[in-house]
Amino acid sequence: MDTLSSPLPIGDLQITTDLQVLAQAELDRQEENYYFKTFLEKRDGEEIDARVNRLNDIIAPAIDCTACGNCCKSLMVNITQPEAERLAVYLKMEVGDLKEKYIETSQQGSMMVLNTIPCHFLKGTSCSIYEHRFTECRDFPALHRGNFTERLFATFMHYGRCPIIYNVVEHLKIETGFKAAQTNS
Numbered sequence: 001m002d003t004l005s006s007p008l009p010i011g012d013l014q015i016t017t018d019l020q021v022l023a024q025a026e027l028d029r030q031e032e033n034y035y036f037k038t039f040l041e042k043r044d045g046e047e048i049d050a051r052v053n054r055l056n057d058i059i060a061p062a063i064d065c066t067a068c069g070n071c072c073k074s075l076m077v078n079i080t081q082p083e084a085e086r087l088a089v090y091l092k093m094e095v096g097d098l099k100e101k102y103i104e105t106s107q108q109g110s111m112m113v114l115n116t117i118p119c120h121f122l123k124g125t126s127c128s129i130y131e132h133r134f135t136e137c138r139d140f141p142a143l144h145r146g147n148f149t150e151r152l153f154a155t156f157m158h159y160g161r162c163p164i165i166y167n168v169v170e171h172l173k174i175e176t177g178f179k180a181a182q183t184n185s
Helices: 019-028 030-042 045-062 070-074 081-091 096-102 136-138 152-157 163-175 177-184
Strands: 103-105 110-114
Touching: 019 030, 019 163, 030 152, 030 163, 045 163, 081 096, 096 103, 152 163, 163 177
Parallel strands: none
Antiparallel strands: 103 110
8 A cells, every 4th residue: 555645734735715726727637636536546545534634624714615605606405304494494484485485306205405506595605594504515515524535526526616625635635645646757
């Protein structure tokens, strides 16, 4: 197994939040990111999880999601029945009215999603129902969860839209020695 390089000191982290830079990087680094995913899949998942969690713990607090709101502008959000019921109470609406106005339900009735992108509840770059937002919204970008190497497809789907994901991935490339290996090849 390849040995991963040691973590960067916190002071060495550079954070990029410009959404245009992220979007361009997604286009420019498609091939690099493909190889990085392959690189990560061959590494010890627990060690990668520890690195991703540590980087996320440093990077996420440095980024003001309410100044961005890009996820709310571009993600499809799944909703559970209990979440719909809690939101209806908060909005002082009947659940049926809430669903009719804001939610699309599958024909089988087993899946519910917000019926528009961007989210109805996005006001500027902030969530107008923040304390009552859905689990998927609370969880995004989910870098705190384990099994990072098993969720690479979803993570890289958001690489060019989420400053937290972008910065964690870019710093992970350095920490794992991937960037150095690319430079030397």
